[in-house]
Amino acid sequence: MRAMILAAGYGTRLWPLTVDRAKPAVPIMGRPLIGYVAEYLSRHGCREVVVNLHHQPESVRAALGDGSRYGVRACYVEEPEILGTSGALDNARRVLGEDFFAETFVVINGKIVTDIDLAAALRAHREQNALATLVLRVNSERERYSVVETERGLIKSFNGFPDPVQDEGAAAPLMFTGIQILEPRVFDYIPPKVFSHSTTDVYPKAIAAGEKVVAHVSDGMWHELSTIKRYLETNLHLMARAGKRVELCSQAIVEDGADVNEAVLWEGAYIEKGARVRRAVLGAGVRVRAGCEIENAAVVRADLVRAADPPPKATPGEFRGEKFIVRL
Structure with a gap:
């Protein structure tokens, strides 16, 4: 299986640690963060990865190399301008060709550390014949992550940040982990050659068209290294x-x-x-x-x-x- 690691961001909230490298190139437990992400993908059967680049691109190339140290074969696609999550996918397909994304593939944010069971999410994706399966988790601390509304295991909408003051008895909201499993037909919903985000520009359109965007809730370890x-x-x-x-x-x-x-x-x-x-x-x-x-x-x-x-x-x-x- 193939995967895309999103690694083009500026890492502004992590500055000054990102003054001389991109966020995915910062070290974590004896390896660069992007190496940690690559190892995670490799453990779950993703052996070919494409990495999008923009800010400090050479630091990411130096950190991951050809990917062999971390169990993957890596290639890179540079973005002259930041294109957003789904814009990055469209750009990568234009550079690499449609064959790279011809089967089910994974997209993962390059700034997370996790042991979430990706195989379980893939099973749910296939069982439901989904266009996309987004891995969610309970935002028990009500941190500033967009609230994901679901119904009967499907995603309904993406909303603003949760109210930090939780109503007594109210369930904690769900949030998106930055891990998603996609089918090639997702490109039917991605606007070509423009900046676009999956949660605002792609999935609402797909849901309105009757596509299944599955919510897979996981309780695995997950950390996001944005600050x-x-x-x-x-x-x-x-x-x-x-x-x-x-x-x-x-x-x-x-x-x-x-x-x-x-x-x-x-x-x-x-x-x-x-x-x-x-x-x-x-x-x-x-x-x-x-x-x-x-x-x-x-x-x-x-x-x-x-x-x-x-x-x-x-x-x-x-x-x-x-x-x-x-x-x-």
Whole structure:
């Protein structure tokens, strides 16, 4: 089976961690995030993947390569302009040809970490002869994810964000995980050569035409790494499961005598003896010197961002010597 990994986004809310790489190229548990997604697809029988690119495309190519390290064969399609989720599909088919999408295929967001049972979703998709099957989960915390309305196992509509104040006795809303299984005839509903999103421009039209868009609700582990806070919390969750207190990328060093706990160190980060680091992400090449304390923060080298314009959705930070620090 084939799959498409959506990896073209700007990663603005993850800035400044995305100042030198795209979001799917950030590290997670010893591998790039896109490698984690590729491994997930491979475990479920998806061996050929196409990845769409736009922001910092070479960082994604370098992270995934030909995909063989992660059990897939990868190819890439660049978008001169961002095209949206379904616009990306239309563009990929135009570049790769219709044969790549000639059978049932999977589309997955390149910014998630999950162990959701994709095989169960595929069974539901085939049993219902669906045009599309969207994997949903219960949004028990009522976070800012669009509410998906369903009826008798089918999707009815996509609405706004949930009210953070839950009415007593009201069921928690459902949200879309970014994992979907599609049939080739979905292209009949995708507007050609324009920016378009599946949930706003494709599925409402398909549902109105009588197509089945199936809601498959899963309770598997799922994390979405769109913000620095979520990125850190996801790492800490996975580290705790693995019995780890510190995650070191290549050439990252913690000197004996450094006090470090619940920290993620990207490649070449260095913590000197006498430094203290707690609940933090240290970007590539960051050095924490003796006597310095970092807690509840993400840190990158100041030289990477000094001349950069922070995107509108970025969390504000401050320069401190050779470091740029974002408090969480």
